[in-house]
Amino acid sequence: MTTLCLPPLSLYVHIPWCVQKCPYCDFNSHAQKGEIPEREYVQHLLTDLQQDLDRLKDSVQDRCLHSIFIGGGTPSLFGAESIHQLLQGIEQQIPFSPNIEITLEANPGTAEAERFKGYVKAGITRISMGIQSFNDEQLQALGRIHNAEEAKTAVQFAKDSGLNSFNLDLMHGLPNQTLPQALDDLRQAIVLNPPHLSWYQLTIEPNTLFAYRPPRLPDDDELWDIFEQGHQLLTEAGYQQYETSAYAKPDFQCQHNLNYWRFGDYLAIGCGAHGKMSFTTGEILRYSKTKHPKGYMRGEYLYEEKNVPEIERSFEFFMNRFRLLEAVPKIAFEQFTGLVQSAVQKQIDFAIKQGYVQETHEHWQITQHGKLFLNELLELFLPD
Incomplete structure (x- = not known):
């Protein structure tokens, strides 16, 4: 097997509890019943990480963390002290890169000014807030526990807390949403001037209340109008689209998500978390953790793991890379999959004929047309 170059290394931490389950949510989240066992869960997370580092030592050795993302659920249900203990415990086990990005997901309904300042003191550099809409009726329909006013207050807390950056999550294509309503949501977000905006379409996922x-x-047709006019609004406001659903002011892209889309490596701890690790010997390993808090809190951390066979790697690579709008270095394909370019040349040639991709000596670049037909483009790389 070909040797691999090791990409940057990130860490995903999953905190599964939330105040109530939203009808569109298919994430591994559990409505809070009684007091959340914060301290106990942090200890389990750190033990989980230690077991991963022991199990994956051939891959992790001499690497430092490029980014950390604490997602959920609603991680902001945890106090700053617990987040501080968690980050301190992680750094004792694996070194942080000097300019590490550490993101915490927060719900505006659980936001307080002092809490945000506490998170910054604990080491959080970036907060991602699930706003979803600034329309109170839409927020009720989506099962959100905050209203528009609380969302704006939470953004002000984020601005005043000393964070390096913050993100607003906003959805479009909501139940009965009109074009003016969708654009009004965007305009209200733009006025708040977040460095980063995730703007994505609501999709109905299986096993959710909406399903x-x-x-x-x-x-x-309505969705296309919303996207086209919304994209124009964001561009005029100085936001650059760098990924299918992500817009940022210059130099404020989410480094953690960029590492995912560039086929980087990421350790994963917490209920239902998914990880991917590369080895210089040529293997790529994917693994996931026990989903339910009860099993996880019994110390049953690892749920399953599997090696990614060479036949699946080109699909996995392009499924990630073509979500980004930047050009794909051909050398990155070889370094991070262990495959040679000729292994995908037939598919690339067909994609070029269809107008999905452009090619230079050093890069492949998805086109505007390719973005519209992303599923068809990716299907070319599926194993026969």
């Missing part, structure tokens, strides 16, 4: 009782969503 059992589907709401009326805008049709394809």
